[in-house]
Amino acid sequence: MSGSSGDGGPSEKARLRGDVLARRRARGAEERARVGSAVRDALMGVPWLAMGGTVACYYSVGGEPGTRKLVTALWKRGTYVLLPVFLPGGDLDWAAFDGPEGLAPAGHGLVEPTGHRYGPGALARADAVVCPALAVDRNGNRLGRGAGCYDRALAHKGPHTPAIALVHDDELVDSLPAEPHDRPVDAVLTPGGGLRVFAGGVWPGGDDTV
C-alpha cells in the first residue's frame, strides 16, 4: 500500500480518495448523463421525498454522481431545495435553489447559490439530506472530500431526518476506515442498486417505504 499506513486513519482515507477521483475523471459524458437520470428517477420515486417539503442536496460538479436533474425535478415539483455554500473553515451555509440563474461558479470548482444564506442551522428544517460522498461502506460509513464539511453539517439535521449518500456502484464498498468524528449516513443510492437503508438508519415510515 503505497506509502500509507493502512491504519484506518487519515492517510488511508487520502489514498482511497485519490483512487475514487481518478475513476471519476475517467467516466464519460454518456455514463454521467445516465447516472444523473438514475439518481433523479430513484429519488423522485420516493413519495414522501418528492411531495413538497424541504430537501438539502448538493449541486454536482465534475465526476460526482449527478444531482442537477434531481435538483431541477424537485424544484419544479414545488420542493424547497437547499444547496450548500462552503465557508472558509469548512462549515456549510445553506441557500435555496431558485432556478439556474441563481447559481454561480465558486471556489474549488463548485457551483453555488447566490441568494440569501440561512446559516448552518438551516439544515434542521430539511426532511432529507442528500450528501456527496466518494465512497460508502455497508455500515453507512462515508468517505468525503476530507474537509469534514458533512461530518459537521449533519450534526444540525433532525434525528429522524435521513442522510442519503450518492455514490457510483463501485464506490459502495465492504468497509471504510472510520474515525470517531465520522457521521454515518442512513441510506445509500447507487445507479445500479437503487436505494438501500442501512441497519439502524432512520427512514420515514420504515424501510418498506423505500
Ligand SMILES: Nc1nc2c(c(=O)[nH]1)N(C=O)[C@@H](CNc1ccc(C(=O)N[C@@H](CCC(=O)O)C(=O)O)cc1)CN2
Ligand atoms: N458539488 C458539491 N458541493 C459541495 C461539496 C461536494 O462534495 N460537492 N461539499 C462537500 O463537502 C462541500 C464543499 N467541500 C469542499 C471540501 C474541500 C475542498 C477543498 O479543500 N478542496 C481543495 C482540494 C481538494 C479537492 O478539490 O477535493 C482545493 O480545491 O484546493 C473544497 C470544497 C459543499 N459543496
Ligand SMILES: Nc1ncnc2c1ncn2[C@@H]1O[C@H](COP(=O)(O)OP(=O)(O)OP(=O)(O)O)[C@@H](O)[C@H]1O
Ligand atoms: N465535527 C467536527 N468539528 C470540527 N472538525 C471536524 C469535525 N468533523 C471532522 N472534522 C475535521 O475534518 C477533518 C476531515 O475529516 P474526514 O477526513 O473524516 O472528512 P470527510 O468525512 O471525508 O469529509 P466531509 O465531511 O467534508 O465530506 C478531520 O481532520 C477533522 O479534524
